[in-house]
Amino acid sequence: MNQTVTASxxxxxxxxxxxxxxxxxxxxxxxxxxxxxxxxxxxxxxxxGHLAWFHEYWILRKLDGRPPLLAxxxxxxxxxxxxxxxxxxxxxxxxxxxxxxxxxxxxxxxRRLLAQGDALPERDIYFHLLATFHEDMHAEAFTYMRxxxxxxxxxxxxxxxxxxxxxxxxxxxPGGSFLLGANPEDGFLFDNEKWAHPVTVGPFCIARAPxxxxxxxxxxxxxxxRRPEFWDESGRSWLALTGLHAPxxxxxxxxxxxxxxxxxxxxxxxxxxxxxxSWHEAQAWCRWAHRRLxxxxxxxxxxxxxxxxxxxxxxxxxxxFPWGDEVPTSRHANLDGAAGRTVGVAAAPEGDSxxxxxxxxxxxxxxxxxxxxxxxxFSPDPYHDYSVPWFGSRKVLRGGSWATPARLLxxxxxxxxxxxxxxxxxxxxxxxx
Numbered sequence: 076m077n078q079t080v081t082a083s084x085x086x087x088x089x090x091x092x093x094x095x096x097x098x099x100x101x102x103x104x105x106x107x108x109x110x111x112x113x114x115x116x117x118x119x120x121x122x123x124g125h126l127a128w129f130h131e132y133w134i135l136r137k138l139d140g141r142p143p144l145l146a147x148x149x150x151x152x153x154x155x156x157x158x159x160x161x162x163x164x165x166x167x168x169x170x171x172x173x174x175x176x177x178x179x180x181x182x183x184x185x186r187r188l189l190a191q192g193d194a195l196p197e198r199d200i201y202f203h204l205l206a207t208f209h210e211d212m213h214a215e216a217f218t219y220m221r222x223x224x225x226x227x228x229x230x231x232x233x234x235x236x237x238x239x240x241x242x243x244x245x246x247x248x249p250g251g252s253f254l255l256g257a258n259p260e261d262g263f264l265f266d267n268e269k270w271a272h273p274v275t276v277g278p279f280c281i282a283r284a285p286x287x288x289x290x291x292x293x294x295x296x297x298x299x300x301r302r303p304e305f306w307d308e309s310g311r312s313w314l315a316l317t318g319l320h321a322p323x324x325x326x327x328x329x330x331x332x333x334x335x336x337x338x339x340x341x342x343x344x345x346x347x348x349x350x351x352x353s354w355h356e357a358q359a360w361c362r363w364a365h366r367r368l369x370x371x372x373x374x375x376x377x378x379x380x381x382x383x384x385x386x387x388x389x390x391x392x393x394x395x396f397p398w399g400d401e402v403p404t405s406r407h408a409n410l411d412g413a414a415g416r417t418v419g420v421a422a423a424p425e426g427d428s429x430x431x432x433x434x435x436x437x438x439x440x441x442x443x444x445x446x447x448x449x450x451x452x453f454s455p456d457p458y459h460d461y462s463v464p465w466f467g468s469r470k471v472l473r474g475g476s477w478a479t480p481a482r483l484l485x486x487x488x489x490x491x492x493x494x495x496x497x498x499x500x501x502x503x504x505x506x507x508x
Contacts, residue, residue, distance in 0.1 A: 239419025
């Protein structure tokens with residue numbers, strides 16, 4: 076990891092992540108903080124303790140050899156050994172004691188960094204960034220858990236998206252060979268991004284924008300959920316289990332479609348990207364529309380590469396973000412939960428990729444056709460269970476959502492979920508056949 080980060084920067088990252096976490100659970104009562112026993116959520120009270128445990132385990136205990144602040148911490152909060160269904164039955168500390176535990180760990184980390192100063196060993200930088208980014212990922216999970224459970228919108232969410240028109244059409248990407256994945260000089264990376272390796276992609280046409288609510292509504296009103304020719308065997312099995320005839324948070328009330336956003340039902344924004352659809356639904360829409368999902372290599376090429384200087388093929392340089400190497404701002408992307416929801420697909424034109432694709436970072440995660448597999452020569456990082464258990468069983472998503480903390484993302488970042496998940500902030504962009 077070739078990255079210089081100071082102690083003061085790490086403290087700022089830790090404090091910022093923690094402030095966001097606490098804001099996302101603020102206003103919830105004790106019953107809401109435990110919530111119902113569902114396979115796609117955790118008890119939020121457990122999740123708060125898990126965040127503190129993760130920081131403590133990897134930094135205070137692994138690096139410094141300190142004893143745990145809570146004697147039973149591993150039995151309560153180690154997600155690798157504590158089965159999901161047991162998390163409601165554990166003797167969890169009260170919310171006040173959980174918050175005290177979180178503060179004790181945070182204070183210990185701050186004191187440790189202040190004592191070290193800015194001459195930090197690379198391993199210290201790595202584990203502090205790992206802990207921060209882990210909490211950032213849980214911040215998005217807290218947000219979509221509030222959506223799943225129909226809790227009020229998080230504090231600070233404006234619920235005011237930018238209303239725009241459509242952004243139809245495809246862009247042409249000439250294809251060619253490029254390096255898929257990340258390089259050592261890219262700074263902190265997760266193991267599944269390593270390492271950049273050559274792949275060859277044929278020419279393709281990819282949509283300028285993700286599929287919108289109005290475009291997906293046409294599929295729904297064409298009885299797409301009841302027409303088996305649009306669904307493969309696993310998709311039909313998933314439909315039979317869910318009984319869905321439209322996306323999970325849609326309902327038709329006296330001929331008028333409404334979409335639930337947290338605890339509020341509102342008419343759909345026609346040109347916002349369709350959200351909370353599974354990979355199965357994305358695939359079915361593609362069959363109906365005579366389109367297809369991009370592979371993750373195609374997605375990364377469209378997001379990160381530039382046209383070749385001679386007008387054919389692509390340049391060898393890759394961008395860190397679709398628009399270049401400048402860190403994301405609201406001019407480029409809808410991130411950090413700032414808007415409180417998705418915005419129209421034509422918003423933020425300054426974030427376009429070199430080929431003209433918009434919002435490849437932010438707004439909605441985008442399903443790809445690709446199964447989550449390791450890159451050649453893969454070896455796990457110290458947090459072994461981050462990637463290894465999930466290879467082969469999940470689909471790759473790219474790009475980030477409106478609720479994703481901006482500092483997590485880059486063009487090489489790989490998210491991964493099972494194909495039935497429709498609770499996450501996921502939509503999709505398509506390619507021509």
